[in-house]
Amino acid sequence: xxxxxxxxxxxxxxxxxxxxxxxxxxxxxxxxxxxxxxxxxxxxxxxxxxxxxxxxxxxxxxxxxxxxxxxxxxxxxxxxxxxxxxxxxxxxxxxxxxxxxxxxxxxxxxxxxxxxxxxxxxxxxxxxxxxxxxxxxxxxxxxxxxxxxxxxxxxxxxxxxxxxxxxxxxxxxxxxxxxxxxxxxxxxxxxxxxxxxxxxxxxxxxxxxxxxxxxxxxxxxxxxxxxxxxxxxxxxxxxxxxxxxxxxxxxxxxxxxxxxxxxxxxxxxxxxxxxxx
Amino acid sequence: xxxxxxxxxxxxxxxxxxxxxxxxxxxxxxxxxxxxxxxxxxxxxxxxxxxxxxxxxxxxxxxxxxxxxxxxxxxxxxxxxxxxxxxxxxxxxxxxxxxxxxxxxxxxxxxxxxxxxxxxxxxxxxxxxxxxxxxxxxxxxxxxxxxxxxxxxxxxxxxxxxxxxxxxxxxxxxxxxxxxxxxxxxxxxxxxxxxxxxxxxxxxxxxxxxxxxxxxxxxxxxxxxxxxxxxxxxxxxxxxxxxxxxxxxxxxxxxxxxxxxxxxxxxxxxxxxxxxxxxxxxxxxxxxxxxxxxxxxxxxxxxxxxx
Numbered sequence: 001x002x003x004x005x006x007x008x009x010x011x012x013x014x015x016x017x018x019x020x021x022x023x024x025x026x027x028x029x030x031x032x033x034x035x036x037x038x039x040x041x042x043x044x045x046x047x048x049x050x051x052x053x054x055x056x057x058x059x060x061x062x063x064x065x066x067x068x069x070x071x072x073x074x075x076x077x078x079x080x081x082x083x084x085x086x087x088x089x090x091x092x093x094x095x096x097x098x099x100x101x102x103x104x105x106x107x108x109x110x111x112x113x114x115x116x117x118x119x120x121x122x123x124x125x126x127x128x129x130x131x132x133x134x135x136x137x138x139x140x141x142x143x144x145x146x147x148x149x150x151x152x153x154x155x156x157x158x159x160x161x162x163x164x165x166x167x168x169x170x171x172x173x174x175x176x177x178x179x180x181x182x183x184x185x186x187x188x189x190x191x192x193x194x195x196x197x198x199x200x201x202x203x204x205x206x207x208x209x210x211x212x213x214x215x216x217x218x219x220x221x222x223x224x225x226x227x228x229x230x231x232x233x234x235x236x237x238x239x240x241x242x243x244x245x246x247x248x249x250x251x252x253x254x255x256x257x258x259x260x261x262x263x264x265x266x267x268x269x270x271x272x273x274x275x276x277x
Numbered sequence: 278x279x280x281x282x283x284x285x286x287x288x289x290x291x292x293x294x295x296x297x298x299x300x301x302x303x304x305x306x307x308x309x310x311x312x313x314x315x316x317x318x319x320x321x322x323x324x325x326x327x328x329x330x331x332x333x334x335x336x337x338x339x340x341x342x343x344x345x346x347x348x349x350x351x352x353x354x355x356x357x358x359x360x361x362x363x364x365x366x367x368x369x370x371x372x373x374x375x376x377x378x379x380x381x382x383x384x385x386x387x388x389x390x391x392x393x394x395x396x397x398x399x400x401x402x403x404x405x406x407x408x409x410x411x412x413x414x415x416x417x418x419x420x421x422x423x424x425x426x427x428x429x430x431x432x433x434x435x436x437x438x439x440x441x442x443x444x445x446x447x448x449x450x451x452x453x454x455x456x457x458x459x460x461x462x463x464x465x466x467x468x469x470x471x472x473x474x475x476x477x478x479x480x481x482x483x484x485x486x487x488x489x490x491x492x493x494x495x496x497x498x499x500x501x502x503x504x505x506x507x508x509x510x511x512x513x514x515x516x517x518x519x520x521x522x523x524x525x526x527x528x529x530x531x532x533x534x535x536x537x538x539x540x541x542x543x544x545x546x547x548x549x550x551x552x553x554x555x556x557x558x559x560x561x562x563x564x565x566x567x568x569x570x571x572x573x574x575x576x577x578x579x580x581x582x583x584x
Contacts, residue, residue, distance in 0.1 A: 009495060013390040017404070020387050023463065024411045027422035030432070034425050044430045088315040095312035106313060109320050115516065115571055116328065117524020119541050120560050124327025127334050127553060144323035151316060205413040211527055212541075216548065228417050232531060241425075244418040251414040259406075 028248055035241035043238060054242035067227060067243070073138055074224035078208040080139070081146045085203030086196055088147075089154030093162055110152045118212035121145050126216030141217040146207040153206065154199045161195045194262050201258040205251065328564070335557035344553050352558035362543075362559075366566075369539040372454075372529070373522040376461040380518050381511065383462070384469025388510075389503065392477035393485070405474065412467045420460050420531050427451040427459075452534030460532045465521055469514035476510025477503065512578035516571055523567050 034041075038049025058067060096103060125145050129136045136142070169191065173183040189196075211225040218226060224247065231240055338347040356362050387408065395401045411419065426432050427450040434446040449455055480503060488498045526541030540563050547556035 010394050013386065013394055016386055017390050020383060020466075021407060024408070024466075027426055027463070028411070028414070028419065030425050031418075031422040044425045044428050045432060045435070084315075088319065091312040091314075092316040095309040098309050100309035100313065102317075103309075103313070106317050106320070109325065110316070113320060113324050115520050115567060116324065117520065117541060117560075117563060117567060119524055119526060119544055120331065120564060121324065121327060123544065123548060123553075123556060123560055124331045125323060126548075127557065128327050128330045130553075131330065131334075141323075144319065147319050148324045151319060155316065201413070209413075209415045209417075211417060212524075215545075225415060225417055228415065229527070232417065232421060240421060244415075244421055247418055248414050252410070255410055255413050 028244070031241040032245045032248070035238055035245040037238040037241075041238060043236065043240075054238045055246070057237075057239045058242045058246070066222065070222045070224045070227040073221060074208050077138055077143060077146065077223060078204045080143060081150055081207035082200045082203035084143075084147060085150040085154045086200050089151055089158045089199060090192070090196060092155055093158030096159065097162060110155050113148045114152045116148075118149070118210075119215070121148050122213050122216040129217075136217050136219040138214070138218045138221055138223055141219070142214050142223065145213040145217045146210055149210060149213055150203045150206050153202045157195060157199050157202070158192075161192055165191065194265055197258055197262050197265070201255065204254065208251070208254075331557045331560050334554055335561045337554040337557075339552060339554045341551075352554045353562075356555070356558050356562065365538045365540055365543050368537065369523060369541075372457060372461065372525075372539060373519050375458045376465065376522050377515060377518050379458070379462050380466045380469040381515065383466050384473050384514055385504075385507070385511070387466075387470050388473035388477055388507075389499065391474055392480075393503070408470055409467060416464055417527065417531070419464060420528060423456065423460060423463070423532070424451065427456055452532070452536060454533065454537050456532040457529055457537060460528050461522055461525070464528065465518050468517035468521065469511075472510040472513040472517075473507055474510070476507045480506045508578045512574055516574055519570055519574070520567050523570070524563065 034043070034045070034047070035054055036050050036052065037047060037054060038051045039053040041048035092106075096107070122145060125141050126136060129141055134141075165188075169187050170183050173187045178186070209225060210223075211229060214223050214226055222230065228243060228247070231243065334344065335352055336348050336350070338345045338349050338351070391401055391404055391408075395404060424431070428434070429446050429448070429451070431450065433450060434443075437443045438446065484502055484506075485498055488502050493501065524541050526539060526545040529537055529539040529542050530545070540559065544556045544559045544563070547553075547559060
C-alpha cells in the first residue's frame with residue numbers, strides 16, 4: 001500500500017470521514033455553545049447574550065431536582081461496576097484458558113447477555129425483586145443489571161488479550177522457579193495491565209451512561225441518566241444543555257485520564273525495557 | 278501446556294508430603310470453577326433467573342392493583358391478536374432495517390478509509406479514537422443535542438429558509454420517524470465501524486496487492502476481496518445494531534415525541550401501567566424475535582473465528 005499516490009478516491013473518502021466526524025461531534029458542540037445562552041435565551045439559536053446563568057441554575061437545588069445526589073450515585077455505581085467488571089472478567093478469562101464443565105454454556109450465556117434487549121433485563125430483575133419482596137436499590141439490583149452489560153464486553157476483551165498472549169513468558173517464569181501466584185503477579189498481570197485499563201473504561205462509562213437497565217432496578221433514588229431523562233420531559237430551558245455540557249465534559253475527562261494512564265504505562269515500560277536491553 | 282507443567286511441579290512437590298500434592302491437584306482441578314464463579318453467579322442471578330421470571334410471569338393473571346400467579350394464555354392471546362402489536366412490530370422492524378442499511382454503508386466506508394487509505398499507524402489510531410470517543414458519552418445527551426439542530430427554529434430549518442430553498446420550516450425534522458432513525462444512526466454507527474475496522478485490519482495486504490497486480494480496479498478489489506473478508510465484522514456490527522434498535526424505547530420516545538411506537542416502548546408503557554404480565558408476554562415474544570434474527574445472521578456468516 002505504501003508508495004501509492006493519493007488519488008481522487010482518497011480525498012472523497014477523507015471528505016466522507018470528515019462529514020462523519022462532524023455528524024458525531026456537531027450536535028454536542030451545538031448544545032455546548034447554547035448552554036452559554038443569556039438568561040432570556042431559548043433552546044435554539046439565536047444566542048440571546050452570553051452567560052453562565054444556566055450552569056448556576058443547575059446547581060440551585062429546587063430548579064432541577066437532585067442533580068448532585070444522582071451524580072454522586074452514578075459515580076459510585078460506575079466505580080463499583082468498573083472494579084467488579086475488571087476483577088470478574090479477568091478471573092473468568094483465566095478459567096476459560098482451560099476446558100471446564102459448562103464452559104461452553106457460560107460463554108453462550110455471556111454472549112446472550114449482549115443480545116438480550118436492555119429493557120428485558122430491567123423488567124426481569126424488577127419482577128424478580130418484586131416477587132421476592134426485596135426493595136430494588138441502585139447499589140444492589142441496578143449494580144447487577146449494569147454488570148450483565150459490562151461483563152460480556154470485559155470478557156470478550158480479556159479473551160482477545162489471552163489469544164495474543166504468548167504462554168512462553170509463563171513457562172519461562174515457571175522454569176525459573178516462580179510459583180503460580182508469582183507468575184501471575186509479576187509476569188501475566190503487568191502484560192495485561194493496559195488492556196485491563198481498557199476493560200475498566202468500558203465498565204465505568206457503560207455504567208455511568210446506562211439508562212434502560214437502570215429504569216426498573218434503581219429503586220427510589222435516581223442515577224444521573226434517569227435524572228436527565230426526567231428533565232427532558234419537564235424542563236424546556238437551556239439548563240438541559242448546561243447539564244449535557246457538564247456530563248459530556250466529565251466523560252471526556254474520564255476518557256482522557258484513562259488514555260493518559262495507558263500512555264504513561266507504555267512509556268514507563270519502554271524506558272524500563274530500553275534500560276534492560 | 279499442562280503437559281509441560283507436570284514435571285516441574287512433580288519435582289518441586291516430591292519433597293513435600295503426599296497430602297500437599299493431592300491438595301494441589303484438587304485445587305488445580307477446582308480452580309477454573311472458582312475463577313469463573315463470580316461471572317457465572319452474576320449472569321445467573323441477574324440475567325438467567327430474571328428472564329425465566331419474565332417467562333413465568335407472562336402466564337400470570339393481573340388486575341388493576343396486583344398480579345396473580347396463574348397459568349393463563351390471555352396475555353399472549355391479547356398480544357398476538359391485537360393489530361396494534363403487528364403494526365408496532367412492523368414499525369420496529371422498519372427502524373431496524375433503515376438503521377442497519379445506513380449504519381452499514383457508513384461503517385463500511387469509514388472503516389475502509391481508516392484501514393486501507395490512512396497509511397500511518399499513529400494517524401489510524403488517532404482517527405479511530407476520534408470515532409469511538411462519543412460512544413463513551415451519554416446516549417440521552419446525544420439525543421437531546423439534536424434539538425437545536427432539527428427543531429422548528431433549528432439550524433437546519435433557518436439555514437434552508439435563508440438559502441431560499443423553503444418558505445415554511447419543515448415540520449418533519451424533529452419528533453418524527455426521520456429524527457428517530459437519524460438518532461439511531463448517530464448512536465449506533467460506531468457499533469458497525471469498530472468490528473468492520475477490526476476485520477479489515479486482519480486482511481493480508483498481499484491479497485490486495487495480488488488483486489491489483491492481476492489487473493483489478495479499486496472497486497473490484499473492494500467488492501471481490503475486501504468485502505468478503507470483512508463479512509465477520511459486518512455480521513458482528515449488524516447483530517449489535519439490530520438488537521439495540523429492536524429493544525430500544527428511549528430513543529423512539531424522545532425523538533418521535535411520543536408520535537411513533539416500538540416494541541420496547543410498548544413494553545415500557547405496559548410497565549408504567551403496572552401491567553407486568555402483559556409486558557412480560559410482550560418481552561418473551563420480543564426476545565424470541567431478536568434471537569431468531571441473530572441466529573439467521575449467524576447462519577449467513579460464521580463469526581467464530583473473530584472471537
